[in-house]
Amino acid sequence: MSTITEVPLPKHKREVIDQAVIRFAGDSGDGMQITGSQFTNTVALYGNDIATFPDFPAEIRAPAGTLPGVSGYQLHFASNDVYTPGDAVDVLIAMNPAALKMNVADLKANGILIVNSDAFAENDLRKAQMTSNPLEDHSLDKYRLFSVELERLTKTALEHLGLDAKSVSRCKNFFALGMCYWLYNRSMDPTVRWIEAKFKNKPLLVEANKLAMKAGYSYCEATEAFQISYEIPPAKLSPGFYRNLSGNQALALGFVTASQKSGLRLFQGSYPITPASDILHELSQYKDFGVMTFQAEDEIAAITSSIGAAYAGALAITTTSGPGMALKTEALGLAVAVEIPLVICDIQRGGPSTGLPTKTEQADLLQALFGRNSEAPIPIIAPATPSDCFWAALEASRIAIKYMVPVIILSDGYLANGAEPWRIPDVSKIPDFPVRFATEPNSPEGYLPYKRNPDTLARPWAVPGTPGLEHRIGGLEKQDVTGNINYEPLNHEHMVRIRAAKVAAVVQDIPDVVPVGDAEGDLLIVAWGSTHGAITAAMNAQRALGRKIGHVHLRYLNPLPANLGDVLQRYKKVLVPELNMGQLLWVLRAKYLVDAIGLNKIQGRPFKQAELEQKIEEVLGL
């Protein structure tokens, strides 16, 4: 029996706004990632444009209530284009004092602060290293503070179910979610559907979570807590069918698509590592597409099994993060030497060593470019947004096969876990790239494994089991054409140069860059990877102020687009913002002798729009 429904529905104000940033913060065990992704899914389904920033600790369950245990999920949703998860938040949900302490600085003045007041006892405050209760000491006066007894209200709502105390307490995030749905005037239906699917075999939990969410919604309605609710109309996206997509999901779907379009079996050798493991989780579900996933004994077996699978004729990929990349180094050199197709995904995270497993960084660029013994060039592709990962996977697969080379995809933790609406492509419009294995000897002397295609310099792909094409390959230096072991000085130089020429030849598949914004002017921003959204937002804001700025976002980092050198000359200054110490900057300065300036952030977090704007103004001398 509920007392809430007996209260007459109050009248409240509803305001139409164009965007909002909301952040759910709580303990690692509070279900903040689920809460955030449910809210995201709901607003995306409604038609808002979105960008998300899940931010969680590496520890699965740090001691409850402590500062290191805080997990957060930020969402920016709007009726116009969204490029970043937002610099500051309009609404913060803090489930405990630690979450409040870690996040409140990002809340805008006069922003809405919803706090679980049941978690502010003396002991809770001590765990968050607080000496006074912020709910009472007026330190939060500049915010619109809503102290809500989430624990008690959830308990009351679920009382009649006879659920154990722990399970009841675990529903309080859905009470908070229900409040947010009320606040932004959103339907609870998508989440109801999700709850019903998720707890299919636990009807009591279905009931409990639904009830908690509805209780949160009704609480707002009944108590007139907020007095105001908001409406953010759908964004004007291009027509089509949309879904929400994270970078890691996008990579997985991209590889399945590449497998279908090339007609090759997909093989993934992988060893679990944050933040890349989700690609393995995702692909392991797609056995109906013939996808073979192999959880190897280590990072080295992950790549070498993939090399074996590629040798046997599969579209082979391996997925990892920086520390795993380091372990795969020697095998990458083997793939370069034996010239077989392979795609390596490095989902970058903060380093060195174990570093910041769950935080983002872009500091593996030079590792991807040069991190192998001797001269071992590899093409590199860097997706710019979560959904771009889909196209990067396709593109990397196509290049790997066409040129018989390993290709590296550099994604990062921010793209991997961040989500955005994705316009679902018409699969029939994605071109096939069928593979032709060698079936006949390619010379009167028999099969010559290193006889190259003159345009691509690719060698033929002859898979075991093909009669008459028996041949040997390996990591020892080979004579070009015949593939026989050869240590002669001039042959080695020829082979080193031809492997480099082959990677350089990939440039013919790379479109020229066209700067976004001004085609020439005072400042060119050159960047790569996940910084795309923040740079776009910052540049748009600065151009609106009349500044002449162009933006080139490099998708291909090796080889670089043919016209990049010319484009760099068209601007007075070049700024290279990166989440590292200046790695692309180093490459551009070395290759083009351009006096480019870096903006470097190494905090495990993406750029804020304001940081970029500040630097732009500084470089422009404003």
Next chain:
Amino acid sequence: MSTATLPPITPLTKKDFQTDQEVRWCPGCGDYAILSAVQSVFPELGIKRENFVVVSGIGCSSRFPYYMNTFGFHTIHGRAPAVATGIKAIRPDLEVWVATGDGDALSIGGNHTIHMLRRNVGIKVLLFNNRIYGLTKGQYSPTSEFNKKTKSTPFGSVDRPFNPISLAIGAEATFVARSVDVFQAHLKDTLKQAAAHKGSAFVEILQNCNIFNDGAWFSLTERDARSEHVLQLEHGKPLVFGKNRDKGIRRKTDGDIEVVQLGNGIAESDLVVHDAHHPRPSYAFLLSHMEHRPGFPTPMGVLRAWDDLPRYEDVMNQQIKDVIAKRGPGDLAKLLRAGDTWEVR
């Protein structure tokens, strides 16, 4: 269709498996004998030449693929089992053999070796054990005896050696055997038995490095000594050894084994009868370890050949087939539109 129109099938010969590559092992190396045995056995297996793949890591033994006229892949140090696993996963129909050494398989590649064996990938592994690092010119290896004096251990090595057979059985390999480079007939017979095994087959081949560790196995290979030191295993036969076949292995009441002198009331019927096909590895492990005990012989031949475990690559591929049978073949357009979607008009 008349069979008369088909060209006659010419049986493969040893020559079909030889390449034009100059063999670059030291004169007198035991590897020549192993190469010869493999080249003799392959044509007898009834497998098309193009379906053989020989994979290797790094070391003297790993040059093996260059000398076999099959598909061959000379990979990197220690990783041959992982590369071979990828090949088998995609192409279970191929006959994949790995040539490796004591350093390659047990030191740098130890992890891949044990995982390939526990998965029971259908790969034949030839472990050339010469108890020394040859290609790097004479450092001790993980099978070198304790206190081995080498270039890197002038005062003697302080590591206890691995017993490759115990290691393989410990990883629950389903086929484990031992032979010797110079016992050509025995080696060929062992290789044939390995070839007949569907799951992982692990064959340790005691091999002489006449440059850096000459005579490492003399006590097992020299005519005078070997019958005293070698226990030739045959499935279903009692464990008898000795120059006069007058010694045997008997079970003790505590489950352990002992060496007994035949006669004086002890007959062959009192001895352990070799059971290579036992589903559990404990008996084979007991045998594998006895050579370290004073007075015990070194077992030779097939210690374990239990082939009832499905091959990894078959299970992997069957799982895919089962999912397709249940769900139907994947529809890409449907996959991309899975989950919650919305339309913008």
